[in-house]
Amino acid sequence: MNAKVLITGAAGYIGSHTAWDFIDSGCEVVALDNLCTGFREMCPPPAKFVEGNAGDAELLSQIFRAENISAVVHIAGSASVPESVADPEKYYRNNTAASLVLMEECARNNVRDFVFSSSSAVQHGTPGEFLDETMPTITISPYGASKLMTEQMLADIGAARGLRWCALRYFNVCGADEKMRAGDCKKNATTLVKAAMECAAGLRKEVRVFGEDYKTEDGTAVRDYIHVSDIAAAHRLALAHLAAGGKGGAFNVGIGKGFSVREVIAAAQKASGKTFPTPSAPRRPGDPPRVVSNPARAFKELNFRPRFAEITPMLKTAWQWETLLREKNGEKRK
Numbered sequence: 071m072n073a074k075v076l077i078t079g080a081a082g083y084i085g086s087h088t089a090w091d092f093i094d095s096g097c098e099v100v101a102l103d104n105l106c107t108g109f110r111e112m113c114p115p116p117a118k119f120v121e122g123n124a125g126d127a128e129l130l131s132q133i134f135r136a137e138n139i140s141a142v143v144h145i146a147g148s149a150s151v152p153e154s155v156a157d158p159e160k161y162y163r164n165n166t167a168a169s170l171v172l173m174e175e176c177a178r179n180n181v182r183d184f185v186f187s188s189s190s191a192v193q194h195g196t197p198g199e200f201l202d203e204t205m206p207t208i209t210i211s212p213y214g215a216s217k218l219m220t221e222q223m224l225a226d227i228g229a230a231r232g233l234r235w236c237a238l239r240y241f242n243v244c245g246a247d248e249k250m251r252a253g254d255c256k257k258n259a260t261t262l263v264k265a266a267m268e269c270a271a272g273l274r275k276e277v278r279v280f281g282e283d284y285k286t287e288d289g290t291a292v293r294d295y296i297h298v299s300d301i302a303a304a305h306r307l308a309l310a311h312l313a314a315g316g317k318g319g320a321f322n323v324g325i326g327k328g329f330s331v332r333e334v335i336a337a338a339q340k341a342s343g344k345t346f347p348t349p350s351a352p353r354r355p356g357d358p359p360r361v362v363s364n365p366a367r368a369f370k371e372l373n374f375r376p377r378f379a380e381i382t383p384m385l386k387t388a389w390q391w392e393t394l395l396r397e398k399n400g401e402k403r404k
């Protein structure tokens with residue numbers, strides 16, 4: 071691919087992998103990140119790094135004028151469901167309002183192609199074995215609503231201003247770059263995989279299992295886990311699809327297979343060779359029993375083919391990264 075792409079959030083977990091994927095494919099990358107949760111050193115060195123806010127109109131306009139950007143991959147955002155319940159204004163400001171400014175600046179500066187990090191949270195609460203894009207969108211958190219509102223703005227502004235767009239609804243992203251150039255650096259993460267890795271590394275004492283009385287095979291919640299490098303590749307495929315005149319819209323990007331909390335914990339213990347306590351805890355409000363994708367549209371139209379189809383190989387890369395990170399940070403087991 072021969073393009074110059076602005077990637078927002080490129081110092082974060084998914085953004086850094088996506089930036090590497092584009093660079094590996096021969097693209098030039100301008101990385102915009104305000105480092106609110108990201109890490110400067112995670113941004114791939116070949117990318118041009120700009121520290122700033124993805125909702126800063128003046129800065130965006132400067133970047134678009136100076137860099138001859140042909141497309142935007144908008145990954146920057148705030149990503150915690152519980153935090154969004156406690157602080158909804160932050161989510162509408164950082165996810166929805168900032169995205170509006172970015173879309174307006176794209177339209178003003180003639181940048182036509184836009185790929186957006188959406189989330190399966192726009193369909194949390196939608197009943198069904200496998201979620202596809204034709205099923206209703208129902209959100210049960212301000213986080214999900216902030217993403218869904220952005221999808222709606224893309225549809226409306228896209229139609230009015232000729233912006234071509236794809237919203238990739240990620241399911242649960244995990245793992246790390248196989249070359250160990252990037253991985254999840256978050257501290258006190260709320261995601262199951264990162265918590266399990268920190269536990270295996272001796273940095274947490276336990277992983278609590280929220281709810282063991284769901285109507286699922288082992289009673290714990292079931293999710294679709296996708297490797298971060300596969301999600302990264304989906305952005306490149308989405309942009310290539312738009313550039314070739316393909317139809318945009320929302321794409322559910324998962325592997326189409328569910329793993330329960332207990333299965334993920336067993337895989338984390340296997341991948342790391344460590345055991346740790348996993349006490350039961352009450353269900354968390356707003357946690358649906360089952361969220362699994364039907365990724366058929368992404369397979370058919372984007373030619374998306376995840377390389378990782380099983381949870382243990384995904385978690386082996388997460389464990390390798392966790393070990394490396396702890397060595398780098400000089401952290402010791404408690």
Ligand SMILES: NC(=O)c1ccc[n+]([C@@H]2O[C@H](COP(=O)([O-])OP(=O)(O)OC[C@H]3O[C@@H](n4cnc5c(N)ncnc54)[C@H](O)[C@@H]3O)[C@@H](O)[C@H]2O)c1
Binds near residue numbers: 164
């Ligand atoms: N991790 C998942 O499983 C998952 C699932 C679905 C969707 N998503 C979405 O993917 C995106 C990335 O998630 P992540 O897990 O990599 O999180 P992350 O916190 O590691 O990365 C987000 C990055 O965006 C930057 N950022 C945030 N707000 C910004 C702003 N206004 N301007 C510039 N930079 C800003 C942060 O500094 C950080 O580097 C988020 O939009 C999230 O909602 C993540």
